[in-house]
Amino acid sequence: MSITVQGVRRHFGAVRAVDGIDLVARSGAVTALVGPNGSGKTTLLLLLAGLLRPDAGTIDVAGHEPGVGTGARAVTGWMPDSFGTWDSLTAREVLTTVGAAYRLPAAQAGERAAELLDLVHLTDLADRPAHVLSRGQKQRLGLARALVHDPQVLLLDEPASGLDPRSRVDLRVLVRTLAAQGRTVLVSSHVLVELDEMADDAVFISAGRTVAAESLATASAARRPWRLRALSRTGLTAWLDEAGIPWRADGDGADQVAAEPAPAGFGPPAVDPTEANGPDAAPATAGMVVVDLEGEAAAADLLRAAVGAGVAVTSLAPASGALESAYLALEEERR
Numbered sequence: 001m002s003i004t005v006q007g008v009r010r011h012f013g014a015v016r017a018v019d020g021i022d023l024v025a026r027s028g029a030v031t032a033l034v035g036p037n038g039s040g041k042t043t044l045l046l047l048l049a050g051l052l053r054p055d056a057g058t059i060d061v062a063g064h065e066p067g068v069g070t071g072a073r074a075v076t077g078w079m080p081d082s083f084g085t086w087d088s089l090t091a092r093e094v095l096t097t098v099g100a101a102y103r104l105p106a107a108q109a110g111e112r113a114a115e116l117l118d119l120v121h122l123t124d125l126a127d128r129p130a131h132v133l134s135r136g137q138k139q140r141l142g143l144a145r146a147l148v149h150d151p152q153v154l155l156l157d158e159p160a161s162g163l164d165p166r167s168r169v170d171l172r173v174l175v176r177t178l179a180a181q182g183r184t185v186l187v188s189s190h191v192l193v194e195l196d197e198m199a200d201d202a203v204f205i206s207a208g209r210t211v212a213a214e215s216l217a218t219a220s221a222a223r224r225p226w227r228l229r230a231l232s233r234t235g236l237t238a239w240l241d242e243a244g245i246p247w248r249a250d251g252d253g254a255d256q257v258a259a260e261p262a263p264a265g266f267g268p269p270a271v272d273p274t275e276a277n278g279p280d281a282a283p284a285t286a287g288m289v290v291v292d293l294e295g296e297a298a299a300a301d302l303l304r305a306a307v308g309a310g311v312a313v314t315s316l317a318p319a320s321g322a323l324e325s326a327y328l329a330l331e332e333e334r335r
């Protein structure tokens with residue numbers, strides 16, 4: 001029930017929208033499709049949905065070739081990046097109409113519509129014309145529409161765009177649940193932090209070509225920046241220097257030293273040769289630096305060593321998501 005794409009090309013006149021894409025999206029997993037604007041994500045998803053035919057290459061969606069017969073369409077749920085609605089239909093009617101198109105008996109289509117409206121929190125708006133819904137509400141209706149026929153394969157093009165924070169969390173939980181049920185989910189998004197929390201695998205595309213594919217576990221273990229904060233910034237940097245661990249100021253300005261003073265009596269004092277404990281000594285000021293670490297094991301080692309040396313560390317966390325780091329590293333490589 002997975003998706004396999006090999007050497008697929010689709011040109012529009014002189015524009016090489018998709019120019020050699022290979023990918024595998026496993027069943028039971030969420031695969032992120034990542035690439036800059038115009039890199040061919042939507043064109044690829046249209047090819048997978050059978051709404052465009054490739055000029056070359058092969059596509060297999062759960063054992064079917066999209067656009068040939070109805071096999072692929074019957075198992076695929078497609079959510080486009082913007083939801084086009086029929087002006088005269090209500091949200092509920094959109095879903096029952098799609099249910100009818102998938103040959104669901106009327107009673108079953110009605111039940112399914114009610115269930116999905118509830119799932120995407122649109123029950124209150126079920127009988128409003130769909131075209132008056134807000135952008136985020138339309139996105140949610142679009143997701144419900146993709147699920148009407150209980151598809152095994154889901155193609156979601158920018159599903160989080162326009163969603164409020166609560167709806168984004170709901171979307172993430174729903175997508176994870178659908179994958180846990182054994183479905184194949186392919187999601188494109190520009191919001192990499194969101195994909196980080198949703199995806200198992202990632203496929204990076206650029207200028208219509210696949211440039212890399214990796215699991216999130218691999219991306220998370222790769223070298224990337226982490227922010228390290230302590231009650232005394234000078235104590236922290238002195239220890240890092242002594243331990244020979246390269247560090248830099250936080251480029252976002254988050255290392256501004258004029259942060260809050262260290263609260264008295266909170267944890268053990270930091271070892272800080274530059275801050276004597278005499279009566280004239282300035283109070284320690286909290287602050288943050290950035291260190292490059294290879295994955296969580298390296299982070300745990302650093303934390304253990306810092307705390308062991310008496311540095312009052314208050315936080316250590318990745319400065320960017322695994323996908324964002326992998327994406328930026330690829331961009332850097334390609335320059």
Ligand SMILES: Nc1ncnc2c1ncn2[C@@H]1O[C@H](COP(=O)(O)OP(=O)(O)OP(=O)(O)O)[C@@H](O)[C@H]1O
Pocket residue numbers: 012015016017018035036037038039040041042043044
């Ligand atoms: N019907 C079309 N006719 C001509 N050019 C097209 C057509 N559809 C897409 N393109 C071009 O193909 C390229 C890939 O477009 P596509 O929409 O697939 O990119 P995308 O990665 O989805 O972009 P975005 O992230 O901005 O949504 C772009 O250069 C686009 O202008």
